[in-house]
Every structure is written in structure tokens, then in C-alpha cells.
Amino acid sequence: MQTYQIAVLKGDGIGPEIVEQAMKVLTKAGQKFGFAVQFQQALLGGAAIDADGVPLPQKTVDICKAADSTLLGAVGGPKWDGQPGSNRPEKGLLGIRSALGLFANLRPAVIFPELKSASPLKDEIIGDNLDVLIVRELIGGIYFGERGRCIENGQEAAYDTEKYSVPEIERIVRVGFQMAMKRRKKMCSVDKANVLESSRLWRATVQRLSKEYPEVEVSYMYVDNCAMQLVRNPRQFDVIVTSNMFGDILSDEASMISGSIGMLASASLNDTKCGLYEPIHGSAPDIAGTGKANPLATVLSAAMMLRYSLDQPQAADAIEAAVSNALTKGRTCDIAGKGLPVLSCSEMGDLVCSLL
Amino acid sequence: MQTYQIAVLKGDGIGPEIVEQAMKVLTKAGQKFGFAVQFQQALLGGAAIDADGVPLPQKTVDICKAADSTLLGAVGGPKWDGQPGSNRPEKGLLGIRSALGLFANLRPAVIFPELKSASPLKDEIIGDNLDVLIVRELIGGIYFGERGRCIENGQEAAYDTEKYSVPEIERIVRVGFQMAMKRRKKMCSVDKANVLESSRLWRATVQRLSKEYPEVEVSYMYVDNCAMQLVRNPRQFDVIVTSNMFGDILSDEASMISGSIGMLASASLNDTKCGLYEPIHGSAPDIAGTGKANPLATVLSAAMMLRYSLDQPQAADAIEAAVSNALTKGRTCDIAGKGLPVLSCSEMGDLVCSLL
Ligand SMILES: CC(C)[C@H](C(=O)O)[C@@H](O)C(=O)O
Ligand SMILES: CC(C)[C@H](C(=O)O)[C@@H](O)C(=O)O
Numbered sequence: 001m002q003t004y005q006i007a008v009l010k011g012d013g014i015g016p017e018i019v020e021q022a023m024k025v026l027t028k029a030g031q032k033f034g035f036a037v038q039f040q041q042a043l044l045g046g047a048a049i050d051a052d053g054v055p056l057p058q059k060t061v062d063i064c065k066a067a068d069s070t071l072l073g074a075v076g077g078p079k080w081d082g083q084p085g086s087n088r089p090e091k092g093l094l095g096i097r098s099a100l101g102l103f104a105n106l107r108p109a110v111i112f113p114e115l116k117s118a119s120p121l122k123d124e125i126i127g128d129n130l131d132v133l134i135v136r137e138l139i140g141g142i143y144f145g146e147r148g149r150c151i152e153n154g155q156e157a158a159y160d161t162e163k164y165s166v167p168e169i170e171r172i173v174r175v176g177f178q179m180a181m182k183r184r185k186k187m188c189s190v191d192k193a194n195v196l197e198s199s200r201l202w203r204a205t206v207q208r209l210s211k212e213y214p215e216v217e218v219s220y221m222y223v224d225n226c227a228m229q230l231v232r233n234p235r236q237f238d239v240i241v242t243s244n245m246f247g248d249i250l251s252d253e254a255s256m257i258s259g260s261i262g263m264l265a266s267a268s269l270n271d272t273k274c275g276l277y278e279p280i281h282g283s284a285p286d287i288a289g290t291g292k293a294n295p296l297a298t299v300l301s302a303a304m305m306l307r308y309s310l311d312q313p314q315a316a317d318a319i320e321a322a323v324s325n326a327l328t329k330g331r332t333c334d335i336a337g338k339g340l341p342v343l344s345c346s347e348m349g350d351l352v353c354s355l356l
Numbered sequence: 357m358q359t360y361q362i363a364v365l366k367g368d369g370i371g372p373e374i375v376e377q378a379m380k381v382l383t384k385a386g387q388k389f390g391f392a393v394q395f396q397q398a399l400l401g402g403a404a405i406d407a408d409g410v411p412l413p414q415k416t417v418d419i420c421k422a423a424d425s426t427l428l429g430a431v432g433g434p435k436w437d438g439q440p441g442s443n444r445p446e447k448g449l450l451g452i453r454s455a456l457g458l459f460a461n462l463r464p465a466v467i468f469p470e471l472k473s474a475s476p477l478k479d480e481i482i483g484d485n486l487d488v489l490i491v492r493e494l495i496g497g498i499y500f501g502e503r504g505r506c507i508e509n510g511q512e513a514a515y516d517t518e519k520y521s522v523p524e525i526e527r528i529v530r531v532g533f534q535m536a537m538k539r540r541k542k543m544c545s546v547d548k549a550n551v552l553e554s555s556r557l558w559r560a561t562v563q564r565l566s567k568e569y570p571e572v573e574v575s576y577m578y579v580d581n582c583a584m585q586l587v588r589n590p591r592q593f594d595v596i597v598t599s600n601m602f603g604d605i606l607s608d609e610a611s612m613i614s615g616s617i618g619m620l621a622s623a624s625l626n627d628t629k630c631g632l633y634e635p636i637h638g639s640a641p642d643i644a645g646t647g648k649a650n651p652l653a654t655v656l657s658a659a660m661m662l663r664y665s666l667d668q669p670q671a672a673d674a675i676e677a678a679v680s681n682a683l684t685k686g687r688t689c690d691i692a693g694k695g696l697p698v699l700s701c702s703e704m705g706d707l708v709c710s711l712l
Contacts, residue, residue, distance in 0.1 A: 090550045147553040157521035158557035165513035194446045197503040201514035228612040253583040
């Protein structure tokens with residue numbers, strides 16, 4: 001029997017509770033579809049600072065590298081606000097992305113029909129089938145460029161550098177094109193080419209590569225306009241490909257528009273099959289341990305892992321169907337539905353398992 | 357009689373038509389409130405490229421510097437897409453901001469009650485009184501930092517630098533505090549301090565200055581979260597103060613949320629009373645010359661000028677009241693209302709004048 005090694009980084013806040021549900025679901029899916037899953041836990045973020053003094057211990061990197069893929073909960077919380085910039089929980093997240101070479105972050109913003117009414121946008125704007133995929137560059141740009149303090153005209157100053165090389169742009173843009181080919185064949189490249197030199201190189205690179213994907217309809221948009229268009233008419237988009245910083249902002253905006261933020265999964269991929277999967281929401285320290293957390297985004301992240309990294313598309317389909325089905329039977333309080341029982345985090349995990 | 361010298365930069369696309377209406381309204385307001393206005397036209401953007409080969413002729417800078425304030429239409433259009441990065445219409449806009457030292461860009465996102473239904477957000481989210489003021493730093497950061505091409509590991513690369521000095525941060529943050537004091541006394545500073553060094557300096561500076569404004573309730577938010585919160589619950593905000601790049605993105609998002617984008621004015625201010633006033637919308641080359649343009653954002657920009665730069669608050673109030681009144685009598689097609697006549701750009705200008 002095929003056995004997968006999965007590195008598990010529960011992280012902070014609600015991380016442990018939600019990841020446990022996803023582990024249950026993965027194990028159950030294995031029983032049904034004839035594979036086994038072995039979990040290797042490791043520390044990341046605040047939990048790692050508490051145990052080892054650093055947000056990303058080398059052992060964690062080693063475990064993730066040895067695994068077939070990594071499942072992550074969420075990191076961070078006010079407890080570690082006093083840490084210096086170089087030793088914050090977020091540094092662990094940025095560090096593991098970089099250590100694993102995860103340059104492509106896929107963030108789907110989709111509407112679950114059952115939750116459509118949760119969108120802050122009007123019905124006629126959301127429509128019935130919002131499905132935007134944001135492809136965000138994840139290990140370059142201003143997140144990883146040179147930064148520091150300096151003296152400018154005798155005054156203290158600080159700087160960060162947005163930098164992209166052609167190969168860095170090419171590899172993420174190719175992921176955008178490939179995703180568009182599997183979807184509605186539209187890709188919008190978002191930049192600020194009217195101001196930034198790095199954006200001009202980005203845009204020229206997309207223009208050059210577009211010749212290799214003649215079936216994909218390519219468009220270009222400035223980031224300020226995109227932030228507007230996502231609110232005005234999000235259904236105009238299929239795939240959006242953009243830089244690390246712009247992708248951070250636009251993907252959060254897009255996820256909120258869907259109204260399904262407790263339900264949205266993400267994948268971070270490198271050149272191999274091994275990826276890192278995590279919910280797009282945060283560690284919600286305020287409700288940690290109360291049983292109120294919604295584990296479905298993490299469960300759906302596990303389904304994405306089965307599809308993109310483990311070649312188990314049927315198991316992925318089955319989990320997604322079980323989640324849809326579960327939404328009609330009970331819900332956690334963040335997405336409570338009229339007449340439906342309110343479930344705790346682990347009850348929701350159990351419900352999905354029972355529907356598999 | 358007090359006479360004001362106003363520099364007028366009509367710019368490109370619909371710029372000339374909308375600015376003409378604002379000029380009519382300013383002249384009429386002067387007759388009513390006992391001041392005179394003299395207009396000095398100058399070229400900016402594409403119009404300047406066509407006439408003089410550069411987007412910001414020195415003469416334009418001189419005229420604006422000599423004036424009491426500047427009224428701007430909009431710049432840019434596909435006609436100049438072939439221009440090199442250093443000679444685009446937008447360069448003229450960035451250049452005049454910088455030449456006049458306009459470090460503070462005030463972008464109110466307000467709802468006009470008559471246009472509430474135009475918001476893409478649900479009624480219960482918008483409420484009755486959305487009124488967010490975005491205070492954007494305008495002549496620093498990645499817009500004006502060092503940029504260029506370089507070779508990285510033998511590959512072509514491009515970079516841009518986000519840089520802020522303490523005095524640059526201080527002066528814009530003080531504007532934020534001062535605005536908050538005149539409003540609901542809440543200021544949210546938006547940054548990405550979990551990643552960027554410049555954001556950490558920004559945040560520390562806000563924290564230090566906040567002691568001088570004990571009445572203002574200060575909060576801090578990451579830019580990705582802010583992009584979400586503007587959609588989820590925009591009414592939580594009073595004043596948002598942020599960097600040039602983040603302000604560009606968030607102010608466009610906020611203006612779209614209001615549903616009143618054809619109605620929104622902006623002011624760009626320096627240390628003196630002299631400012632630059634312009635609508636937040638663009639040059640809309642597709643409808644230029646058709647009479648379809650909505651001049652009200654430009655008319656309201658002129659009202660802002662009367663209030664902030666020319667010490668004519670009554671005239672400003674009167675223009676704003678006339679605009680509100682006009683919305684009940686006729687509208688341009690972008691904001692067409694049931695049962696109301698559709699007006700052309702100049703008809704709308706005449707209507708506002710007649711209601712003054
Ligand atoms: C926590 C933070 C560093 C991170 C990012 O900005 O990438 C987060 O916002 C995300 O999008 O995963
Ligand atoms: C045209 C462009 C350079 C400009 C900017 O980014 O500042 C515009 O988007 C704005 O916000 O006024």
C-alpha cells in the first residue's frame with residue numbers, strides 16, 4: 001500500500017485544533033481509497049520560539065524536506081509581539097517557504113453556494129460561480145530583498161528592496177499560464193508598471209511568455225485598479241498572477257469578497273511535487289481552545305494536497321464533496337446557518353469523516 | 357476684492373471637459389461670495405508630451421508654483437503607451453507632486469446618500485454614513501526610491517526601493533492626527549511591519565507621535581488585513597494613514613466600495629496653503645469628447661480647494677450643497693437615476709452653477 005509521509009506543523013492559536021481535524025480526514029480518506037498516511041509533527045512559529053527559541057528550527061526544515069508534503073495550521077499571536085523583528089513567528093513562515101523553495105502560492109477565492117449570503121457584496125455582483133485563482137509569487141520581491149536602516153541627510157531612515165530577476169518572474173508566470181490552461185483560459189497579470197521598474201520587467205516577461213500560450217487570453221492591470229475591480233466585478237477574473245506583496249494584499253481582499261474566508265485553502269508549490277498546504281485564515285488566538293474554530297479550510301487544504309502533490313484526485317474529490325455535504329448538516333459558529341446545529345471544531349471534523 | 361490665481365492643468369482624455377465645468381462653478385461661486393478667480397492654464401501629461409515632448413514642462417512647474425493652488429483634470433491614455441517609462445504622462449503627475457512638495461494626499465471615500473444603491477456592498481455593510489479619509493504619503497517610498505536594472509547571478513533583474521526617513525514619516529503622520537482631531541478622533545496606521553523594515557520604522561514613529569495626540573484613538577493594521585476589512589466593515593475606519601504604495605491601492609479600493617467613484621475628490625497638500633486638487637478617477641479616454649463624463653468629482657475638488665487652500669469655507673459648503681441638490685434634478689449617465697434626466701458633462705456644470 002502506498003504510504004505518504006506528511007509533515008505536520010500545527011503552529012499557534014487555533015492551529016492545533018484545525019490541523020487535527022484535517023489529519024483525521026486524511027486518515028479516513030486513506031482507508032477508503034487505499035493509501036496510508038504517516039504524520040511527522042514539527043514546530044513552527046510561536047510554538048517553536050517557546051520550545052527552541054527560534055521560529056524555524058533546523059529540525060523542522062529537515063522533517064518538511066523529507067516528507068511528501070507539509071500540512072500547516074497557522075502561526076503567530078499577541079504572545080510573541082515583544083519578539084524582535086528577526087525572531088517573530090512570521091519569520092518561521094517566511095523561512096519555511098524559502099527553505100522549501102515554494103515560489104508559487106495558489107489562493108483560490110471561491111464561493112460555496114451554501115454560504116453565498118455571507119459575502120459582503122451584493123448578490124448580483126457575486127453571481128453564482130465566483131471562482132478566482134490568485135497565483136502569488138512567494139519567495140521573492142520585497143519580502144526577501146535587501147532591507148535595513150540607514151542615515152539619509154542626517155536622519156534615520158529604513159528601506160526595503162523589491163527585486164525580481166527574469167527567471168524568478170518566468171517560473172511564477174508559467175504557473176499562472178498552466179493554471180489558466182486548466183481553467184477558463186484567462187490570465188490577468190497585475191503590476192504597477194507605470195511606476196515600478198520591477199513591474200516593467202515583469203510585464204515584459206509576461207508579454208514574451210504569452211506567445212507560448214496562444215490559447216490563454218492575457219490582460220494587464222495596475223494593482224490599484226485591480227483592488228477596485230475585485231470589488232466592482234470580481235467575476236471578470238479567472239487567474240490573477242502577481243508579485244509577493246501585491247498578491248498578499250489582493251488575495252486577502254479576494255478571499256473576503258467571497259465571504260467564505262473560514263473555508264479557503266491554499267497551496268504553496270515548488271518545482272517538485274512536494275508542497276505546503278494551509279488555510280488562508282490566521283491563527284485566531286482569541287478563540288483558540290474554545291472549540292469554535294472552523295476546521296474546513298484546513299480540511300480542504302488537505303484535499304488540495306491529495307490533488308496537487310499526492311496524485312489522489314478521487315480522494316480529493318471525495319473530501320470536497322463531504323465538506324459540501326457537511327455544510328447542509330451542521331456548521332461551526334462562524335458560518336452558522338438557520339436551522340442547522342452549531343458544531344464544535346472536532347464535531348465538524350467527525351462529521352466530514354462520517355460523510356466520506 | 358480678493359483675487360485668486362489658480363493654475364489649471366486640464367490634462368488628457370476627459371480632463372478638459374470636466375475641468376471646464378469646475379472653472380465655471382468656481383467663477384460663479386466667486387460672484388456669489390465676493391472673490392475673483394484668475395485661471396492660468398498649463399500643460400501636463402500626454403498633452404504636454406504632444407506639445408513640448410515632455411510630460412512636465414518647466415513652465416508648468418513655474419505656473420503652479422506662482423499660483424494660489426492648482427486644479428488638475430486627469431492624465432494619461434493609450435495614445436502614449438509607446439512612450440518609454442521615463443517619458444510617460446504619469447511621470448508628469450509624479451513630477452508635479454514632487455516639484456510642489458505635495459507630501460499629503462487626502463482621499464475621502466464617502467457615500468452620497470442619493471447614490472448609495474451604486475455601492476457593490478450590501479446595504480447593511482455600507483450603512484448610512486460611510487466616511488473614511490485615506491491620508492496617503494505622496495512623494496516618498498517606492499514611488500521615488502532608487503530603481504533600475506541589474507544582473508543577478510548572471511540574470512537580468514530589476515529593483516525598486518521603498519525608503520522612508522523619520523521626518524518624512526512624521527510629517528504625513530501628523531497630517532493624519534490633525535485630520536482625525538477634526539473628525540471622529542480615530543486613526544488607523546496601515547503598514548506591513550511583520551515583514552518590512554520601513555514599516556517597522558513607520559510604526560515606531562506613529563507610536564512615538566501618538567503621545568502628542570492623546571485624544572486620538574490609534575490602531576495599527578497590516579495592509580493585507582486592511583484590504584479585507586475595507587470590504588468586511590468599512591465603517592470601522594475614520595482616518596487611515598499609510599505609505600504611498602499602500603495608499604494607492606487602498607484608496608482605490610475604498611473609493612470603489614463607496615460606489616461613488618465619479619464623485620470623489622482629492623487634495624494634495626504641502627507645508628504651505630497651496631495645494632493640488634483633482635478627481636480620483638482617471639482620464640477615461642474611451643468617453644473623451646462624448647459629453648458623457650461626470651464633472652462632479654472635479655467640481656467637488658474645486659470645493660475642497662476653497663476649503664483647504666483659499667479660506668472660503670462658505671463657498672465650499674455652497675458648492676457641495678449645490679452638487680447634492682443637482683443629484684436630485686439630473687445626472688450624468690454613469691450615475692443615472694430612475695426618472696431623472698440624463699445630462700451631458702456641460703449640462704451638469706450648468707446645473708450646479710444654477711443651483712449655487
Ligand atoms: C504572516 C505574513 C508574513 C504572511 C505574508 O505576508 O505572506 C501572511 O499575511 C500570508 O499571506 O501568508
Ligand atoms: C497614475 C499613477 C502614477 C497614480 C499613482 O499611482 O499615484 C494614480 O494611480 C494615482 O493614484 O493618482
